[in-house]
Amino acid sequence: MESGSNKEQVVDVRSVVEAISGEDDNNDAPLYQVESLCMRCGENGITRLLLTLIPHFRKILLSAFECPHCGERNNEVQFAGEIQPRGCCYCLEVSSGDQKVLNRQVVKSESATIKIPELDFEIPPEAQRGSLSTVEGILTRAADELEALQEERKKVDPLTAEAIDRFLMKLRTCATGDSSFTFILDDPAGNSFIENPFAPSPDPLLTIKFYERTPEQQASLGYLVDPSQLGESGNRSPSEVTGSVPDQRRGEPHGSVGAVAGHRAIAQSNSAEIADAIFRYSAPEEVMTFPSTCGACASRCETRMFVTKIPYFQEVIVMASTCDSCGYRNSELKPGGAIPEKGKRITLHVKNVNDLSRDVIKSDTASVKVPELELELASGTLGGVVTTVEGLITKISESLERVHGFTFGDSLDEHKKSKWQDFKARLNKLLNVEDPWTLILDDGLANSFIAPATDDIKDDHQLLFEEYERSWEQNEELGLNDIDTSSADAAYNLTDTTLNQKEE
Numbered sequence: 001m002e003s004g005s006n007k008e009q010v011v012d013v014r015s016v017v018e019a020i021s022g023e024d025d026n027n028d029a030p031l032y033q034v035e036s037l038c039m040r041c042g043e044n045g046i047t048r049l050l051l052t053l054i055p056h057f058r059k060i061l062l063s064a065f066e067c068p069h070c071g072e073r074n075n076e077v078q079f080a081g082e083i084q085p086r087g088c089c090y091c092l093e094v095s096s097g098d099q100k101v102l103n104r105q106v107v108k109s110e111s112a113t114i115k116i117p118e119l120d121f122e123i124p125p126e127a128q129r130g131s132l133s134t135v136e137g138i139l140t141r142a143a144d145e146l147e148a149l150q151e152e153r154k155k156v157d158p159l160t161a162e163a164i165d166r167f168l169m170k171l172r173t174c175a176t177g178d179s180s181f182t183f184i185l186d187d188p189a190g191n192s193f194i195e196n197p198f199a200p201s202p203d204p205l206l207t208i209k210f211y212e213r214t215p216e217q218q219a220s221l222g223y224l225v226d227p228s229q230l231g232e233s234g235n236r237s238p239s240e241v242t243g244s245v246p247d248q249r250r251g252e253p254h255g256s257v258g259a260v261a262g263h264r265a266i267a268q269s270n271s272a273e274i275a276d277a278i279f280r281y282s283a284p285e286e287v288m289t290f291p292s293t294c295g296a297c298a299s300r301c302e303t304r305m306f307v308t309k310i311p312y313f314q315e316v317i318v319m320a321s322t323c324d325s326c327g328y329r330n331s332e333l334k335p336g337g338a339i340p341e342k343g344k345r346i347t348l349h350v351k352n353v354n355d356l357s358r359d360v361i362k363s364d365t366a367s368v369k370v371p372e373l374e375l376e377l378a379s380g381t382l383g384g385v386v387t388t389v390e391g392l393i394t395k396i397s398e399s400l401e402r403v404h405g406f407t408f409g410d411s412l413d414e415h416k417k418s419k420w421q422d423f424k425a426r427l428n429k430l431l432n433v434e435d436p437w438t439l440i441l442d443d444g445l446a447n448s449f450i451a452p453a454t455d456d457i458k459d460d461h462q463l464l465f466e467e468y469e470r471s472w473e474q475n476e477e478l479g480l481n482d483i484d485t486s487s488a489d490a491a492y493n494l495t496d497t498t499l500n501q502k503e504e
Contacts, residue, residue: 032049032050033047033048034047034049035047036065039072040070040072041069041070043069043070045066045068046065046067047065048066049061062075062077063076063078064076076130077131078129084191085330086211086295087187087188087212087213088186088187088190089184089187090184090185090192090193091182091183091207092135092194092207093182093205094174094205096180097178102134102177103134103135104134104135105195106131106133106138106192107131107132107192108130108131108138108192109191110129111189112125112189112192114128114142114183114184114185114186115184116181116182116183116184117184118180119167119174121167127145128142136175140175142171143168143172143175146167147168188217188221189221194206201374201376202376208378208381209380210383218298219298223296286306287304288304288305288306289302289303289305294323294326294328295321295328295330296323297325299326301321301322301324303320304320305317305320306318313449314335314336315335315337316333318331319332319333319334332384333361333384333386335363339445339480340446342446342469342470343444343445343469344446344465344466344467345468346440346441346449346463346465346466347438347439347440348439348462348463350462351436353433355389355453356388356389358453359449359451360388360392360441361385361447362392362448363384363445364380364383366379366442366448367381368392368439368440369442370437370438370439371438373423373426373427373430377396377399379443379444389439394431444474445478450463
């Protein structure tokens with residue numbers, strides 16, 4: 001097949017897939033054409049396929065069908081890249097009369113579900129395939145598809161048709177912006193997106209959450225899932241389910257998996273970053289290995305865990321897992337000990353290049369702020385990471401380009417494009433420390449840390465630690481308002497009383 005030719009090509013589907021799979025990302029992908037059946041008239045039409053890359057977002061496959069016999073036309077977008085490690089859920093608040101929100105671009109993958117809670121309305125993945133549209137376009141398309149068979153319904157089931165007519169009025173009211181509603185885009189594959197016109201600043205109307213997929217969602221994406229995780233574990237005996245766990249959990253002495261072999265045995269999920277940052281403080285005395293489930297394919301794998309103490313900070317738990325089935329690797333840093341009574345705000349004044357090498361522990365409950373850039377990342381955006389100041393800024397840049405980089409395309413107006421280019425240039429100035437700047441980590445659970453540059457943390461005048469009382473809203477978000485420990489306290493008191501009586 002001549003990839004550089006502009007002539008129309010009619011080939012079979014297999015050759016198109018093989019050619020697209022072998023395309024180099026740096027080359028201009030050709031337009032392929034496949035002869036395919038028209039589902040309206042039964043004649044053969046033409047489907048055009050184009051592999052393209054949305055800058056800093058995803059590699060996608062665009063397909064457009066056209067039938068010259070009856071004029072039938074449709075198009076579709078599919079993701080040719082990988083499924084993301086976690087699912088994503090976008091929640092957009094649309095107020096009545098706000099037409100700009102309705103014009104926001106939406107990338108919906110073939111695995112995404114759209115919900116409008118106020119109407120008790122849901123568009124399942126199979127109802128609308130992958131598409132590139134707007135909020136208004138998706139709602140209008142859904143209304144048109146519901147209305148398509150109304151004439152037949154009125155003849156067969158008038159009551160249902162009348163109820164659908166009433167619902168269509170509400171749906172079109174939302175699509176025209178005459179009514180406020182909540183637009184939820186939930187994609188287990190993590191390949192969907194809603195435009196943020198305020199990026200890189202936070203969007204007051206848009207909330208983004210990332211989550212671990214359930215076994216059912218893993219199976220729907222085509223991963224091989226253990227049947228016991230899909231609710232079929234009841235057919236197995238308790239000994240089959242739990243009997244092997246104590247045998248598989250083991251401790252290994254410090255000599256074999258300590259600081260010397262830590263890169264290989266402990267943090268092999270991303271050892272270059274995690275091990276280098278953690279082992280400079282202390283090596284684990286004991287590494288526990290126990291069975292777990294892969295976060296990508298839900299197969300059985302091993303997770304390694306050890307506890308270490310970081311000076312001037314607290315006890316932390318390092319966990320790393322690798323999957324032999326799919327190759328997925330993951331590392332996490334979890335806080336140890338009790339939940340602190342107060343939150344903590346850490347402020348670092350970066351004045352020279354040496355400050356970029358300071359170690360940073362950012363928990364998944366910490367927000368990041370850089371006042372000089374008017375940049376603010378909500379808690380949970382990057383997850384929990386162990387890195388340096390330079391690494392954190394680099395990760396922020398990569399995350400912004402991945403999530404918001406979709407708007408870098410050729411359809412972006414010059415004002416927004418220059419805004420992004422200016423922000424990127426200012427971000428690079430931070431890494432070059434052309435001017436002093438400030439990094440703020442605000443953690444409601446006080447589980448984040450920036451290493452001091454001096455032996456005594458009190459002598460580091462560029463680093464400021466502030467404790468504060470958490471607000472009711474912060475406790476609610478962290479789930480602390482609903483914690484009820486009265487039963488546990490009563491059990492502990494009863495145990496203490498019994499022990500005291502036995503001693504007497």
